[in-house]
Amino acid sequence: xxxxxxxxxxxxxxxxxxxxxxxxxxxxxxxxxxxxxxxxxxxxxxxxxxxxxxxxxxxxxxxxxxxxxxxxxxxxxxxxxxxxxxxxxxxxxxxxxxxxxxxxxxxxxxxxxx
Amino acid sequence: xxxxxxxxxxxxxxxxxxxxxxxxxxxxxxxxxxxxxxxxxxxxxxxxxxxxxxxxxxxxxxxxxxxxxxxxxxxxxxxxxxxxxxxxxxxxxxxxxxxxxxxxxxxxxxxxxxxxxxxxxxxxxxxxxxxxxxxxxxxxxxxxxxxxxxxxxxxxxxxxxxxxxxxxxxxxxxxxxxxxxxxxxxxxxxxxxxxxxxxxxxxxxxxxxxxxxxxxxxxxxxxxxxxxxxxxxxxxxxxxxxxxxxxxxxxxxxxxxxxxxxxxxxxxxxxxxxxxxxxxxxxxxxxxxxxxxxxxxxxxxxxxxxxxxxxxxxxxxxxxx
Numbered sequence: 001x002x003x004x005x006x007x008x009x010x011x012x013x014x015x016x017x018x019x020x021x022x023x024x025x026x027x028x029x030x031x032x033x034x035x036x037x038x039x040x041x042x043x044x045x046x047x048x049x050x051x052x053x054x055x056x057x058x059x060x061x062x063x064x065x066x067x068x069x070x071x072x073x074x075x076x077x078x079x080x081x082x083x084x085x086x087x088x089x090x091x092x093x094x095x096x097x098x099x100x101x102x103x104x105x106x107x108x109x110x111x112x113x114x
Numbered sequence: 115x116x117x118x119x120x121x122x123x124x125x126x127x128x129x130x131x132x133x134x135x136x137x138x139x140x141x142x143x144x145x146x147x148x149x150x151x152x153x154x155x156x157x158x159x160x161x162x163x164x165x166x167x168x169x170x171x172x173x174x175x176x177x178x179x180x181x182x183x184x185x186x187x188x189x190x191x192x193x194x195x196x197x198x199x200x201x202x203x204x205x206x207x208x209x210x211x212x213x214x215x216x217x218x219x220x221x222x223x224x225x226x227x228x229x230x231x232x233x234x235x236x237x238x239x240x241x242x243x244x245x246x247x248x249x250x251x252x253x254x255x256x257x258x259x260x261x262x263x264x265x266x267x268x269x270x271x272x273x274x275x276x277x278x279x280x281x282x283x284x285x286x287x288x289x290x291x292x293x294x295x296x297x298x299x300x301x302x303x304x305x306x307x308x309x310x311x312x313x314x315x316x317x318x319x320x321x322x323x324x325x326x327x328x329x330x331x332x333x334x335x336x337x338x339x340x341x342x343x344x345x346x347x348x349x350x351x352x353x354x355x356x357x358x359x360x361x362x363x364x365x366x367x368x369x370x371x372x373x374x375x376x377x378x379x380x381x382x383x384x385x386x387x388x389x390x391x392x393x394x395x396x397x398x399x400x401x402x403x404x405x406x407x408x409x410x411x412x413x414x415x416x417x418x419x420x421x422x423x424x425x426x427x428x429x430x431x432x433x434x435x
Contacts, residue, residue, distance in 0.1 A: 050184070
């Protein structure tokens with residue numbers, strides 16, 4: 001499975017985890033994900049906004065326009081109570097999944113040929 | 115700014131959503147492009163290259179618009195049920211012969227007002243709320259029509275030499291009510307049209323049905339007792355109109371493309387205009403029926419004409435409706 005395919009299935013979890021830390025606007029989210037994953041998650045900017053708007057319609061996050069000190073208007077996203085519950089479930093599921101994966105992978109390390 | 119503007123205009127044209135929704139999304143993308151270009155300039159790129167790269171990173175505007183349409187174009191089943199609910203409530207009032215039960219009518223109006231007030235003040239109104247707003251519009255329209263009729267009646271009394279109709283407090287009350295009803299109606303309708311004229315046209319679909327009843331009853335000077343007798347019976351045709359409205363509303367929310375929605379509106383307006391004219395009680399002649407039909411089409415076309423007459427907001431891509 002490619003990195004992009006894995007990212008696609010976990011976009012919501014990543015976004016909710018970030019927004020749990022603090023409210024952020026779109027471009028800030030892209031930069032934070034790249035920085036926190038040391039560039040591993042090359043988040044496509046074109047996929048971010050549809051994802052954010054879909055999550056907003058599902059009530060997981062809420063977008064609010066705010067004026068910055070520089071006079072610009074930015075749309076900040078806040079995690080909602082429903083979003084927190086969903087994130088909690090996803091985190092628990094992820095823990096179970098990663099434990100199971102690790103326990104299988106750890107016992108079958110591939111030795112380089114030759 | 116040329117790169118951003120052409121990108122955002124192309125995106126907005128392909129988005130095909132209502133003006134308020136489009137406006138917010140375009141503004142957000144514009145803010146993103148500015149941030150990105152500033153960041154790239156900080157990394158040493160010149161202004162022009164930074165803007166080109168910022169646009170390139172965001173991706174093809176058609177693809178971006180398609181993804182956004184998938185989010186906004188289709189409503190969930192909960193939205194569909196909530197949007198159809200007020201029509202079904204009115205339809206069931208016909209079925210259960212509650213049309214002349216003032217307690218039930220007051221309860222219905224109270225529920226409509228409370229839900230609409232809550233939905234409108236909560237923030238961005240959901241799509242399902244518009245069908246409820248349609249019934250909120252009905253009240254001032256009917257009040258206005260009755261008031262206009264009262265003014266006409268007063269003028270007729272004066273002309274026939276019977277003196278001013280100041281003895282009738284109901285007429286005075288109705289005349290006073292006319293400006294307020296029109297003011298409320300225009301204020302609410304303007305805000306709704308600004309957000310999305312197409313949704314407003316769909317919301318307004320029940321208005322001509324109620325308005326034609328009022329016009330009929332007053333034109334023929336039918337008194338309250340006959341109202342009760344006529345409306346008190348189970349009227350399957352009128353019930354069918356409201357069930358039809360519920361189905362049309364559901365279809366509207368489920369259709370993705372705006373062009374299909376416009377097509378649905380045209381077909382619905384013509385069909386409902388004909389059915390409403392047919393559903394009028396005996397005594398309603400062909401000229402009256404034709405007037406009801408034309409009024410129907412006129413009222414449904416009003417939001418788009420109003421929108422075209424409005425001054426477009428100063429922002430990118432706002433030229434499209």
